[in-house]
Amino acid sequence: MGATSHQAGAAGRAPAADRPSSLRNVVLVGHSGAGKTTLVEALALTAGAVNRAGRVEDGTAVSDYDEIEHRQQRSVQLSLVPVEWAGIKINILDTPGYADFVGELRAGLRAADAALFVVSSSDGIDGATRMVWDECAAVGMPRAIVVTHLEAARADYAQMTTVCGENFAAEDPDAVIPLYLPLYGPPGPDGHAPVAGLLGLLSRRVYDYTSGERVERDPEPAELSLISDARSRLIEGIIAESEDESLMDRYLGGEDIDFKTLVDDLERAVARGTFHPVLMAAPAADGARQGLGTVELLELITGGFPTPLERAAVSVTAPDGADRPAVTCDPDGPLVAEVVKTSSDPYVGRVSLVRVFSGTLRPEETVHVSGHGLTDRGHEDHDVDERIGTLTSPFGKQQRTLTQVIAGDLACVAKLTRAETGDTLSAKDRPLLMEPWPMPDPLLPLAIAAHSKADEDKLSQGLARLVAEDPTMRLEQNPDTHQVVLWCLGEAHQDVALERLRTRYGVQVDPVPHKVSLRETFGAKAAGRGRHVKQSGGHGQFAICEIEVEPLPPGSGIEFVDKVVGGAVPRQFIPSVEKGVRTQAARGGAAGYPLVDVRITLLDGKAHSVDSSDAAFQTAGALALREAAAEARIHLLEPVAELAVLVPDEYVGPVMSDLAGRRGRVVGTEQAGAGRTQVRAEIPEIEIDRYAVELRSVSHGTGRFTRAYARHEPMPPQIADKVREQAEKGT
Numbered sequence: 001m002g003a004t005s006h007q008a009g010a011a012g013r014a015p016a017a018d019r020p021s022s023l024r025n026v027v028l029v030g031h032s033g034a035g036k037t038t039l040v041e042a043l044a045l046t047a048g049a050v051n052r053a054g055r056v057e058d059g060t061a062v063s064d065y066d067e068i069e070h071r072q073q074r075s076v077q078l079s080l081v082p083v084e085w086a087g088i089k090i091n092i093l094d095t096p097g098y099a100d101f102v103g104e105l106r107a108g109l110r111a112a113d114a115a116l117f118v119v120s121s122s123d124g125i126d127g128a129t130r131m132v133w134d135e136c137a138a139v140g141m142p143r144a145i146v147v148t149h150l151e152a153a154r155a156d157y158a159q160m161t162t163v164c165g166e167n168f169a170a171e172d173p174d175a176v177i178p179l180y181l182p183l184y185g186p187p188g189p190d191g192h193a194p195v196a197g198l199l200g201l202l203s204r205r206v207y208d209y210t211s212g213e214r215v216e217r218d219p220e221p222a223e224l225s226l227i228s229d230a231r232s233r234l235i236e237g238i239i240a241e242s243e244d245e246s247l248m249d250r251y252l253g254g255e256d257i258d259f260k261t262l263v264d265d266l267e268r269a270v271a272r273g274t275f276h277p278v279l280m281a282a283p284a285a286d287g288a289r290q291g292l293g294t295v296e297l298l299e300l301i302t303g304g305f306p307t308p309l310e311r312a313a314v315s316v317t318a319p320d321g322a323d324r325p326a327v328t329c330d331p332d333g334p335l336v337a338e339v340v341k342t343s344s345d346p347y348v349g350r351v352s353l354v355r356v357f358s359g360t361l362r363p364e365e366t367v368h369v370s371g372h373g374l375t376d377r378g379h380e381d382h383d384v385d386e387r388i389g390t391l392t393s394p395f396g397k398q399q400r401t402l403t404q405v406i407a408g409d410l411a412c413v414a415k416l417t418r419a420e421t422g423d424t425l426s427a428k429d430r431p432l433l434m435e436p437w438p439m440p441d442p443l444l445p446l447a448i449a450a451h452s453k454a455d456e457d458k459l460s461q462g463l464a465r466l467v468a469e470d471p472t473m474r475l476e477q478n479p480d481t482h483q484v485v486l487w488c489l490g491e492a493h494q495d496v497a498l499e500r501l502r503t504r505y506g507v508q509v510d511p512v513p514h515k516v517s518l519r520e521t522f523g524a525k526a527a528g529r530g531r532h533v534k535q536s537g538g539h540g541q542f543a544i545c546e547i548e549v550e551p552l553p554p555g556s557g558i559e560f561v562d563k564v565v566g567g568a569v570p571r572q573f574i575p576s577v578e579k580g581v582r583t584q585a586a587r588g589g590a591a592g593y594p595l596v597d598v599r600i601t602l603l604d605g606k607a608h609s610v611d612s613s614d615a616a617f618q619t620a621g622a623l624a625l626r627e628a629a630a631e632a633r634i635h636l637l638e639p640v641a642e643l644a645v646l647v648p649d650e651y652v653g654p655v656m657s658d659l660a661g662r663r664g665r666v667v668g669t670e671q672a673g674a675g676r677t678q679v680r681a682e683i684p685e686i687e688i689d690r691y692a693v694e695l696r697s698v699s700h701g702t703g704r705f706t707r708a709y710a711r712h713e714p715m716p717p718q719i720a721d722k723v724r725e726q727a728e729k730g731t
Contacts, residue, residue: 015084015393020308020329020408024301025091025355027108029136030118031126032097035148039118040081040094042283042291047083047090047298049395078104078341080353080410082393088302091410099128099701100490102440103472104341107421109135110437111340111355111410114142114270114305116297117168121160122152125167127648127702133168140273142306143168145176146297147280150195157182157195161278168276174237178278180296181226185210195280198296199223201231202262209292212285235262241275242268263303271306308408314357316424316432319370319383324432327358331406335359335367336432337425339416342469344504352413353394354405354425357434361405361413361425363391368431369416370424382418385428389415421471442474442487443707444692446494447515449484451508459484462505466497473497480517480594491693516685518593518723519637519712520629525550528628530580530620535611542608543616545569545577547624548601549632554711558585559599569605573617577602580621589629591636591724596712600625636720637712639685644678645695647703652677654698662687663716682710 017023028036044050081092093108095101109115115136119125136143145168147160157178165176183206185196197208199219204227208215219227235257239248242265251257269275279300281293313326316336327336341353354361361367364387371382392399392412405411419425422439426432450456463484467475474487488494494511501507526549534541552559560578569577585595605620643664647655656666656679664683672678688707695703715723 015082015089016402017089017406017409020331020406022087023089023091023308023408024114024305025093025112025308025408025410026114026116026301026305027093027095027105027112028116028118029095029105029108029129029132030097030120031123031129033123034097034118034120036094036097036118038283039146039148039281040092042281042294043090043092043298044081044083045284046290046294047085049081049083077101077343078108078353080394080412082395082410085298086302089409090298090301093410098490098492099696100488100493100496102489103470105132106437106439107340109141110338111353112141113308113311114144114301116301117143117145119145119147119160119164120149121147121155121157122149124160124163127700130167131702137273142270142273143276144270144300144305145276145278146293147278148282150182150280150282150292153190153192155192155195157280164276164278172274174233175241175274176276176278177234177237178230179234179300180207180279180293181230182280183208183223195282195292198280198293199227200296201227201234202266203259204231207296209290214290214295238262238266238269238275241272242266243272244268266304267306270304271310277304311357314434316434319431319433327432329407330358331360333358333407334430334432335361335425335427336434337361337367337405338434339419339421339423339425340410342419342421344465344469349415350417350419352416352419353410354413355410356405356407358407359427360407361388361391361411363388363403366428367425368428369419370426370431370433371418371420371422383431384418386416386418388413388425420468439471440489441706442472442489442493443705444488444490444494445476445514445689446486446488446497447483447512448486448498448509449512451510455508458505458507459509462501462507465505466500469500470497478515478517481515483512483515485514489692490696514689516689517639518591518715519596520589520591520593521595521597521635521637522549522551522629523633523635526628526632528624528626528631530622530624530627532616532620532623540608540611541613541616541619542611543573543605543613543620544607545605545617545620545624546603547577547581547621547628548603549625549628550599550601552597552599554597554713556597556599558582558596561599561601563601563603564605568607569602569617570607570612573607573612573614574602576614576617577605577621580618581625583618584622584625589626590634593636595625595629596637636715636723638715640682640710640713641685641688641707642710643681643683643688643691643705643707645681645703645705646672646676646678647699649675649677651699651703652679655679655695655703658694658698659683662691684715685709 030036079094083090093112095105095108145164147157161178165173169175180198180200182195183197183199184193187193196210199206206217206219206223208217239251244265279293279297281297282291284291308329311329313328315326316324318324327333336358337354337356339352339354343351366385366387369384369386391402391405393402394412402411422436424434450459463475467473472489476485478485486497488497501509529546532541532543562574581600589595645655659666659681662683664681666681668680670678695705
């Protein structure tokens, strides 16, 4: 590309769009350290969103932007940076590169119309990035690739382009082709020749950055030869992937296709999600306006990426599930917007980043908020009307006011107190609901306890706000272990959760060891006698009962049988004995864990005409069960989970070996698509407390798993003994 000149947007003002065709929404994808945030800064500088001095016009330093972006990159969050180029508003969505924040990444994919994969020439492509590419391919999302870190001593753009083709399009290598070739400068002392410019394959022009600024010129004969050799393959790839048969006939007939026609076909090929151009980029030198490749990248985004109008119609329903017609990107259509991110600001409260899919959103209007609810993660279903506050366009720490947000655009909305990530905003007289995007299951538990009494008073509210912001987090109040557990995606996710609780909501908590729900059962028959006799003046307490306890098959629960004869225990007190033994069973036996899968038979007892009571027989029943447990052989039961682990074929062996080392039993394997296998296993839950972290290590970041409770089964004696010792010590 690069045959036209473009005017950058003015620094300091919020880019605005009056029609969807003048919008582009692009999400940056890549592993941590690939250079996404540096690239965003370079694009903002080239587009004029910031000036050479590193300050926007209203006096806010770019370092403020850098600071917030650095924090988001490390911790965390999807961030929006809108810029303007050639009269087109570009919403750049920068996503975290850490696997723990894949929820933020998927939100960015939902909000964007195209993805730009940022690949480091020094680090290559990791398994997690390949998995995201496959996700995008599955839904036909347009994708392009930009290679960074060209200054590295071993950087090889041609080799990196080949690597991209092998990793991203092994079945169709012609679908991954560079739009530009590197122009190398003179070698340095280490012999490495830096990239000093670009050779435009479509425009047949040279863009020389040797002076620190972009200078366009005609190619020299040697450069023209390089361009010609690569240009034919590029054009054939574009025409083939755009399925423009008439143009292919003209090209094969020897006709010289004009630049605009080629760019139009490029846009069609990219929009179909079948052609993936490769570019390169580097930050600007000190004092320079344009970084290498940034102009060319902006030209690709504005001229080769699809507009929101090309996005498929969005399926919607009424909040009650009734069918409604799909909506298209029409500013005059029914209002349909989606909350793609929720955050809290200490000054303005909750701030919602929304993507408008249909209609036009205006400040101070009342909208309907439809929430799907993720009750297992602490999110409620809700359908409420809310008055939205100010509409703003973010840039670093700034919020620039907008008068409206049309279909296809993104903006921040203030004062939506009920809206959560994934919720739909629609007209209050025509409420609609979008299908939510899939959220990863949080599988790493973090048990917490309030640090002080003051923290305990604020804990509930703080946790509610925390999970409202982050649908990839699940809050559990475990009824068996009585622990508060935050289920997260990884260790970094846990760290961010604790930091947000402390800094945003003023709640200090302490991590505590996570407990699994253990059970106890009897290994053989046992008898117990409960005697509760007290006399202290007036009415006393008198109750004696004798029971027998025997084990039952797994899953039987607690069975109570009455075999009293001759009225030894009056009929009105039989339920009291049952209540007492069931209460004691819930409290636990030898090690203090709930007792299950036993039959408790009441055989005999004694009562007093005056001193016997309901409370006395409840106590006697509990004492009888405690005595039986003290005399019996008690088995400790541990929960067993069904695990389904999805990994590339090359990691099946290491994963199965790892599961075996965790007392796991592999019950089957099956193919799950090209080059991937699903391993099904049963494994004690106590062995997979940190499996979300450890599988990532075993599979080099490419493995995923799901877990579901299967049953409780006896724990090996040597492990059970250790658990009992810990219980006796009170740990």
